[in-house]
Amino acid sequence: MDYLEIKGGDKLSGEIRVSGAKNAALPILAATILAKNPARITNLPNVADIKTFLKLLNLLGGESQFDAENHTAIVDTRDLKFTTATYEIVKTMRASILALGPLLARFGECRVSLPGGCAIGQRPVDLHLKALEKMGAEIVISEGYIYAKAPTGGLKGATIVFDKITVTGSENIIMAAALARGETRIINAAKEPEVEQICEILKAAGVKIKGAGESEIVVQGTAGELVDFAAIDVISDRIETGTYLCAAAIANSPLTLTCAAPRHLTAVTDKLAEMGFGFDFTRDSISIKPAAEIRAANVVTSEYPGFPTDMQAQLMALATQANGASVIEERLFENRFMHVSELTRMGAKIALRGNTATVTGGGLIGADVMATDLRASSALVLAALAARGTSRVHRIYHLDRGYENLETKLRSIGAKIERKKEK
Numbered sequence: 367m368d369y370l371e372i373k374g375g376d377k378l379s380g381e382i383r384v385s386g387a388k389n390a391a392l393p394i395l396a397a398t399i400l401a402k403n404p405a406r407i408t409n410l411p412n413v414a415d416i417k418t419f420l421k422l423l424n425l426l427g428g429e430s431q432f433d434a435e436n437h438t439a440i441v442d443t444r445d446l447k448f449t450t451a452t453y454e455i456v457k458t459m460r461a462s463i464l465a466l467g468p469l470l471a472r473f474g475e476c477r478v479s480l481p482g483g484c485a486i487g488q489r490p491v492d493l494h495l496k497a498l499e500k501m502g503a504e505i506v507i508s509e510g511y512i513y514a515k516a517p518t519g520g521l522k523g524a525t526i527v528f529d530k531i532t533v534t535g536s537e538n539i540i541m542a543a544a545l546a547r548g549e550t551r552i553i554n555a556a557k558e559p560e561v562e563q564i565c566e567i568l569k570a571a572g573v574k575i576k577g578a579g580e581s582e583i584v585v586q587g588t589a590g591e592l593v594d595f596a597a598i599d600v601i602s603d604r605i606e607t608g609t610y611l612c613a614a615a616i617a618n619s620p621l622t623l624t625c626a627a628p629r630h631l632t633a634v635t636d637k638l639a640e641m642g643f644g645f646d647f648t649r650d651s652i653s654i655k656p657a658a659e660i661r662a663a664n665v666v667t668s669e670y671p672g673f674p675t676d677m678q679a680q681l682m683a684l685a686t687q688a689n690g691a692s693v694i695e696e697r698l699f700e701n702r703f704m705h706v707s708e709l710t711r712m713g714a715k716i717a718l719r720g721n722t723a724t725v726t727g728g729g730l731i732g733a734d735v736m737a738t739d740l741r742a743s744s745a746l747v748l749a750a751l752a753a754r755g756t757s758r759v760h761r762i763y764h765l766d767r768g769y770e771n772l773e774t775k776l777r778s779i780g781a782k783i784e785r786k787k788e789k
């Protein structure tokens with residue numbers, strides 16, 4: 367297994383090109399199950415989760431060529447013939463659940479392994495299943511698998527009210543509704559840019575959809591007619607963008623991020639501005655400028671467009687450098703503070719009470735720390751950039767799931783960071 371060795375304390379400067387969004391690319395790859403012709407996808411991030419989803423599509427009988435160098439894939443699902451997403455693949459990537467809606471819509475039945483929980487929480491999929499039942503599906507859970515069967519003639523349009531806002535739940539139902547018979551109204555849908563993009567690519571493929579990016583989405587299904595995608599260019603990764611903004615902020619250094627989408631992370635740049643950092647924006651770039659003094663700030667995570675839960679750990683690492691105490695409340699996941707104990711080992715002063723962490727600013731000292739989940743790992747890297755001395759972040763396979771060339775990008779702006787092999 368690899369680890370990252372980081373010598374902290376240096377100022378950073380320069381420019382980083384943001385990659386395509388993993389959490390937009392995953393539902394897009396799932397949507398290719400609905401296609402009658404090969405789909406060409408550009409700006410695909412070269413990260414482990416994307417390779418895993420392409421492997422899933424190939425296991426189902428699809429064909430995909432991924433030119434990682436050029437971030438482009440051609441995905442051909444014309445010969446898809448298997449309809450089981452096995453435990454072997456789902457246990458490595460929970461987002462495989464995104465195959466459920468499209469497989470059921472196209473083939474009328476499928477088996478998808480229940481994604482287990484993960485470090486950040488139990489992560490149930492009950493809302494996905496309840497919504498599909500509303501569309502006429504018969505769902506049976508047995509031996510760790512979801513067995514789903516559509517009614518004769520295929521899934522029926524329905525009115526779906528989500529009890530909780532669910533990103534992949536919304537995406538699953540939008541894709542199922544695209545091939546259903548009749549109209550589906552989704553109420554309390556997720557408004558993330560990644561959900562908006564899946565609506566946009568289906569609209570460009572001829573599916574009638576109203577309310578993309580809003581909390582109410584109406585889909586007119588094609589009654590089983592497969593779709594023909596136009597060329598798809600994945601939107602930029604707002605969480606990767608926010609992570610590198612926090613890297614510059616924690617080193618109190620200037621940085622420009624290009625190929626970014628500033629309007630997708632207003633809650634993050636607003637919060638960093640509140641902490642004292644300056645910003646310049648263009649349509650597709652963000653430049654952060656050092657703070658005269660890094661001020662403490664309070665954060666409550668919420669669904670888009672609120673402060674993203676996927677940025678909570680990174681903001682917590684930055685808060686260790688602020689003057690005063692920052693109160694961070696995690697409202698989406700029940701166990702998304704796994705990074706707290708590791709940051710504490712680096713000298714961070716963090717008091718935990720339920721889903722609220724109070725971080726008191728003070729210096730950090732380099733240490734050996736362990737990554738537990740994707741965003742917690744990035745928070746440990748950020749902390750190591752500010753810590754005095756050397757840190758080693760272990761189990762960075764978590765990082766490789768969602769960050770493309772993280773150490774190369776950080777080295778390019780002056781960080782002393784190296785990937786090494788555990789002895």
Ligand code: EPZ
Pocket residue numbers: 389392461487488489490491492493494495530531532533534535675676698699700740741768
């Ligand atoms: C997506 O996960 C993202 N993953 C997550 O990013 C992100 O943290 C999360 O949305 C919230 O923004 C992808 O898009 C692939 P949810 P998802 O369904 O869809 C509860 C990362 O770091 N819930 O919106 O699984 C759930 O337990 C990852 O890239 C149910 O109770 O999240 C949670 O408390 C981590 N029943 C809340 O809703 C359900 O059926 C939001 O979950 C579904 C969800």
